[in-house]
Amino acid sequence: MRTFTITPATEAAATLASKAATKALVAATAAGLAVAAPIATASSAQALPAIMIYKVQYDSPGSDTGSNTSLNAEFVVIKNTTRSNRVLTGWTLRDKTGYTYKFPAFTLKAGAVVTIHTGRGTASSTHRYYNRAWYVWNNTGDTAYLRNAYGTTVDTCSWSRSGTATYC
Numbered sequence: 001m002r003t004f005t006i007t008p009a010t011e012a013a014a015t016l017a018s019k020a021a022t023k024a025l026v027a028a029t030a031a032g033l034a035v036a037a038p039i040a041t042a043s044s045a046q047a048l049p050a051i052m053i054y055k056v057q058y059d060s061p062g063s064d065t066g067s068n069t070s071l072n073a074e075f076v077v078i079k080n081t082t083r084s085n086r087v088l089t090g091w092t093l094r095d096k097t098g099y100t101y102k103f104p105a106f107t108l109k110a111g112a113v114v115t116i117h118t119g120r121g122t123a124s125s126t127h128r129y130y131n132r133a134w135y136v137w138n139n140t141g142d143t144a145y146l147r148n149a150y151g152t153t154v155d156t157c158s159w160s161r162s163g164t165a166t167y168c
């Protein structure tokens, strides 16, 4: 005779209170792994960051000379983890100090990424620019905040001094 210990998926999902756990779930979903369906019971469906800060390269490679090339090698990658296009018009990306990039009319396609560079450049569907003359993301530690058009924080990414980039 065999016995089984079964943890209901809903119970497991309910323990995913931390952001890290939630993101791991998103990553698992993105990787095509099977995720139990009933996670949408309570409000967990809304808790999943459909649009997330995927990566921050906060220390531009080489000396931080402030050249436009160097400024643009400092960037934030935002990813649409869903299977539908998402309108980001009016959304903002900002650091602890308050340096803000605001999306004009913009749609991030399903599964796509958009990179927000610190310097100047020609905006496209995949590359956007703060148009700043100096760095935004502190090498010694900082936090990136992504907020929707209503000002609600959708995702954050923090780091401390170690390495030059972080995956959030």
Ligand SMILES: [Ca+2]
Residues within 6 Å of the ligand: 059, 060, 061, 062, 063, 064
């Ligand atoms: Ca550097």
Ligand SMILES: [Ca+2]
Residues within 6 Å of the ligand: 095, 096, 097, 136, 137, 138, 142
């Ligand atoms: Ca900063």
